Amino acid sequence: MSDDVDTITDAVLTASRLLVAVSARSISAIDESITLPQFRLLVVLESRGPLKLAAIADQLGVNPSTATRMVDRLVAAGMVSRTANPASRRELVVALTEEGAAVVAGVTERRRSEITRIVERMPASERQGLVRALTAFAEAGDEPAYTGRREPLWV
């Protein structure tokens, strides 16, 4: 049974390498001008909506100063906007611009299509099992989210 788990762990590690490579590729393939950390920031805004700087830094797991400067560059690149929060003069609200949203959509699309291509090469008989298995795996990996625990969001 421990052997059982070992076998699975090996399979997961192998698949993991492939998936990480796919993720990396889907980003480097996009607009040369955008970097992976910048893309992560865009993804955060896309999934959570407009956020203040501190919240972004928190989501990314980086220092607020890093967030400040990354937003500087993304504003310059026209990917996000930074506006004062009318409700609180000490907060700034950062939001995706249309262009930024388009970049996220592009990368996501590319990644989906790459994974789709791989899945299509799988024997059809294995596909149903893959869904069941991966779903169970993802559920088992969902952290209990105990107090204060906050995973940085990864692409």
Place this chain on the structure above:
Amino acid sequence: MSDDVDTITDAVLTASRLLVAVSARSISAIDESITLPQFRLLVVLESRGPLKLAAIADQLGVNPSTATRMVDRLVAAGMVSRTANPASRRELVVALTEEGAAVVAGVTERRRSEITRIVERMPASERQGLVRALTAFAEAGDEPAYTGRREPLWV
């Protein structure tokens, strides 16, 4: 059927996010002083054995100048050695030191145990399916490796 593939793609993407997070965690958890790119370099040496600088840059998919300077730092940190190649005076051979090998082993161990923990939380009935499915997926994802194609190695 296209719907079929879509469903699977979603499941893969979800699992992918979890795995990327696990990978990131297993590195940041190790010795604070090592960075992800440095760790990737160590992994390359661990899997391929001693290499010349150009080969390392190639494996990592980075510019040779980047490899030069990363090796500088890793030599200073005692993780790798850089010695002249007796067979060719224009090449330098970089090899893992004992300490470097220990770091790779440590991270790998940590990652394995984290994945094992997740697998152990899965319903046992799903485990066999996971192995079959992931193996098929990894095989389908193995690029044909047509001429000149060379994927950078990812952790």
Place this chain on the structure above:
DNA sequence: GAGCAAGTGTTGCACAATGCAATGGTGACT
């Protein structure tokens, strides 16, 4: 209402990672 603590974003400083271009040395092949 004054004062203080916590929250918020910014800037200075230092360093790692990165690419590109230029350079100097080495090998191999004609």
Place this chain on the structure above:
DNA sequence: AGTCACCATTGCATTGTGCAACACTTGCTC
């Protein structure tokens, strides 16, 4: 002997990063 490709390095510029010091704002207390 000459030429061309390969190899590692260095200079320069940019991004990402953390830490510490600041200045400003809010909220709460006394």
